[in-house]
Amino acid sequence: MGVANWLGWSNEITRKVAHIVLYLAFGVSLAYYSKGRYPQTYPRYEALIFNMIVVVAYGAIDEVHQLLIAGRNGTFSDVVLDSFAGLCGILLYIAFYCLIWQKIEKRLKSRRKIKNY
DSSP: OOHHHHHHHHHHHHHHHHHHHHHHHHHHHHHHHHHHHSTTTOSOHHHHHHHHHHHHHHHHHHHHHHHTSTTOOOOHHHHHHHHHHHHHHHHHHHHHIIIIIHHHHHHHHHHHHHHHO
C-alpha cells in the first residue's frame, strides 16, 4: 500500500464526509425553514415529506451534474448517502425542537408571566 494509494483512499473518505456534513446542514436548514412556515403546528408530516423530496431531488440533480463534468462521476450510492444525511439533519432538528426548544420556550413564557404580575 503506497502513499499514492493511501492518498486516493483518504480523498474518497474526505469526499464522503463532506457529502454527509453538507447534506446534514441542508436538512437542518430545510427543517428550520419549515418551522418558520408552520410555527403553530410544527412538526408536520407534510413538511417532513416535502423536505425529504427536496433533499432527494437535490442529491440526484447534483449527481447528474457531476456526470456531465469531465473527471467527475456521479453514483447512486452518493444519492443514497446524501438522502440519508439530509433525513438525519431533518430529524435532528425536529428532535432538538420538540425535546429541547419547546421546553425552553415554556420556561421563558412562564418567567414573563411572573414578571408581568
